[in-house]
Amino acid sequence: MTDAAPVTEGQLRTLFPGLPQSPLISRAFNHARERCPAFLFNHVARSWMFAVKLAALDSVAHDAEVLAVSTLLHDLGLTEHASGPNRFEVNGAEVARAFVREQGFDDRRAQLIWDSIALHGTPSIAAFKEPEVALCARGIGADFGTPDNDLLGVSTMTLAIAAAPRLDMKRQFTACVCHMAQTKPETTYANFIRDFGERLVPGYKAPSWVDVIANGPFAE
Structure with a gap:
């Protein structure tokens, strides 16, 4: 299944209708989808679903657009579209911050995007940052296997994989x-x-x- 197409936003929302919606989220979704190989894009899509679900389960107030954009763009540093001289998380954070700047984000929201992506591979730090940063790292981690998998439950994990196959x-x-x-x-x-x-x-x-x-x- 490695040559399969990455999940579309419509397919994702069919199985996860509770995902937040906005024109910006759709632009970020398409931005990542056009730049990531299918297996990697489906990973970031599942990461977003898991992060949203964890926020709901724990009743964590957060900026839904910041969380969506951060999780959807978090692995651009593993692609040729953000291949700068730094560690991949920082390269990706720089590109994502530039993207949201073009979309009109203010300094604070743009910095939250940067922090979320730059720290997503360092969950021991991200956990103590703003809710968006912590949720981003948790959602991503759940797609690899963390204690949050138990919190999400088998039904959520199964649904996420059905929506965005692991490839x-x-x-x-x-x-x-x-x-x-x-x-x-x-x-x-x-x-x-x-x-x-x-x-x-x-x-x-x-x-x-x-x-x-x-x-x-x-x-x-």
Whole structure:
């Protein structure tokens, strides 16, 4: 199923009619859909569904447009459309912030988008940020497997996969991030891609803070 088309907004809303709607959300949806391979786009679509559901289950007040845009655009840094010199989360955050600026977002909402995407791979920090940032990370995490899966329940997980099939997600995502570890290792040492590099990429070696501290220019 790896050559299947990514889910459309209409297909998603048929099974998840409670998703928030606005012209901006539709533009963000299409922006990501046009730029992500099918497996990756279906992942970000499911992440949005999970984040919305978690917000409802926990009664978390939040900006629905910020959450939608953040989850839908969070993996642009894994594509050629946001391939800057930094770690992929920051590259993606920069592109997403530029996108919402063009849509008229003010400084605060644009910064929430940036923070949500830049921190989505660091949930231990995102959890203590604004609700939109925390929910974004939680929704994304649920598509990989976190304690929130139990909270969401089997029926929600099954419905999300029916709406946006996984399309060999585990293998395809692993290949995607391993390619980044191979081709841009300097951007992968401080995020989870390091784990893939050390486990699966021959010759990958990350620098260690142990060496940095031991070799620091100090007399003691």
